[in-house]
Amino acid sequence: TVREGDGVTFQCSMSGDSMSSYYMFWYRQGPRGSLDWIFREGDAYREGFQDRLKGTLESSQIRFTL
Secondary structure (H helix, E strand, O other), X not given: OOOOOOOOOOXXXXXXXXXXXXXXXXXXXXXXXXXXXXXXXXXEEOOOOOOOOOOEEEHXXXXXXX
């Protein structure tokens, strides 16, 4: 169970290719089901999110963390 204000970590990984061949994004699902991007690799955050989360790309481990 996660409570409001608790920290959470999400990870995405891949196999069979290099992450450097792709741009990696994190999205959130809005209340009506729409997808809104919140982070793109290279420290690009959607307005209002830069102080709320931290995203990292670890190419050597083929892992993208939010």
